Amino acid sequence: WKQAAGEVVFSHFTKEEDRDVLPSPLIADLPEKPVEIPAFSKLRDVIFASRKTETLQDRVAPAVREKQVRGGTRVLSDQAACPFRAFARHRLHAEELEEPAEGLDASKRDKLVHLLMQNVWDELKDSTALQGDLSPAIERAAAAAVKEMAVEGRFAELERKRLARLGHEWFEKVEKARPPFSVVSTEEKRPIVFSGVTFDARIDRMDRLESGGHAILDYKTGGGNLTAKRWQGERPDEPQLPLYAVSAKEEITAVVFAKFRPGDMRFVGLSRDDKALPKVPKAKEGWQPLLADWKKEAERLGQSFAGGEARVDPKKDLITCRYCGLETLCRVYEKINVLAEEEIEEW
Ligand code: SF4
Structure with a gap:
């Protein structure tokens, strides 16, 4: 490398956090001296200096033509x-x-709760059913929700239990306390x-x-x-x-x-x-x-x-x-x- 050109400049860093760092032994014999670097303009500044700007207020897009919007x-x-x-x-x-998340992200957990409640109420229909034992309906609804969201394996079991726990708390504390x-x-x-x-x-x-x-x-x-x-x-x-x-x-x-x-x-x-x-x-x-x-x-x-x-x-x-x-x-x-x-x- 040292013979690669008439003049070869090597550089190395001198600090790594608080520690002083020595040059590589491969260049340790070379004399250290300051390098003259001409003051080049930054590309960003050159572009900016050549600007021709005009200001345009662009706050209104064409009106919506579709009758139905998704x-x-x-x-x-x-x-x-x-x-x-x-x-x-x-x-x-x-x-x-989207950023990948480990396990279920917040929106999937939210969807599971929606499915849980939908499944329970599809079965119970009204508040007269709240007087009986709700456990079987909640357990069934939790299992169906987890299946519908394609959660699998050990994780599915954990989610099913978590959902069933939430369901029990909701029905005991909220739905049972309501007028018919x-x-x-x-x-x-x-x-x-x-x-x-x-x-x-x-x-x-x-x-x-x-x-x-x-x-x-x-x-x-x-x-x-x-x-x-x-x-x-x-x-x-x-x-x-x-x-x-x-x-x-x-x-x-x-x-x-x-x-x-x-x-x-x-x-x-x-x-x-x-x-x-x-x-x-x-x-x-x-x-x-x-x-x-x-x-x-x-x-x-x-x-x-x-x-x-x-x-x-x-x-x-x-x-x-x-x-x-x-x-x-x-x-x-x-x-x-x-x-x-x-x-x-x-x-
Ligand atoms: S709400 Fe979103 S689109 Fe609006 S200014 Fe903030 S980042 Fe931009």
């Missing part, structure tokens, strides 16, 4: 969270790459229409209540602070349940998250009167005005999506962006100071 109510919840997110996901079909009801539908697909666009919705569950009307339930297995505030105001955090409520043909008198977390299982939501479900208060502003507000907001969101509104506008800045995955596409960090990320609080 993606369900998630389209409108994305529109509420950030119009660009809805545009990118549901019109450009941009999604972040019957389950009208589970995981029912139904189209909902806003601003002339049809969205394919899926309602986790609808119950007919003895106190009158129907309750819409949404199973929640994940983290986060579950409150009815998630449905309030402009650009609600979770507009799905309000969207179902205002488009249902049935008379809806309660809307609830079914909080499916071990040790803290309960309903969280709002109702027309406080007799519908245990500890579910009635809406302070009155039920009909609440439904009217939800309808107005649902129409506004539908109109905004259908009209092509696609501005980069995360509702709660980087809190909204945290689990989005589209930040390399929307380049939000060029708009919002990335250092602010450190100030994000849990919500």
Whole structure:
């Protein structure tokens, strides 16, 4: 190597963390001296210096032409969270790459709970069945759910037991404490229409209540602070349940998250009167005005999506962006100071 050219320059690093590092013995005999490196321009700076920029406000895409949009109510919840997110996901079909997870990821565990509850209620039908021994129905439902999700081997056994445990806790603590009801539908697909666009919705569950009307339930297995505030105001955090409520043909008198977390299982939501479900208060502003507000907001969101509104506008800045995955596409960090990320609080 030393003879390979008229002048050969060798370099070596001198530190590795706190340790001094010696050169390789192969070059130890060479004299050490500073190397003159001319000041080359950085390619980035050369490109930037030759720029001819023009500014273009590009916040509105062409209006949606399709009468039916795939993606369900998630389209409108994305529109509420950030119009660009809805545009990118549901019109450009941009999604972040999935990361492989060991075992079941959160969405598969969530799906298992949905299947468990669907299987149990397909068998029990109404609250009169809650007086008997529920163990056989829960065990059967848990086994069927695990099979349907193609979970296999020892892992399947663990999941089956975990699901059955969750099922027992839910039925003992929540369903048995309720006034009489019957389950009208589970995981029912139904189209909902806003601003002339049809969205394919899926309602986790609808119950007919003895106190009158129907309750819409949404199973929640994940983290986060579950409150009815998630449905309030402009650009609600979770507009799905309000969207179902205002488009249902049935008379809806309660809307609830079914909080499916071990040790803290309960309903969280709002109702027309406080007799519908245990500890579910009635809406302070009155039920009909609440439904009217939800309808107005649902129409506004539908109109905004259908009209092509696609501005980069995360509702709660980087809190909204945290689990989005589209930040390399929307380049939000060029708009919002990335250092602010450190100030994000849990919500
Ligand atoms: S990362 Fe943030 S700004 Fe970008 S699309 Fe997602 S929510 Fe919108």
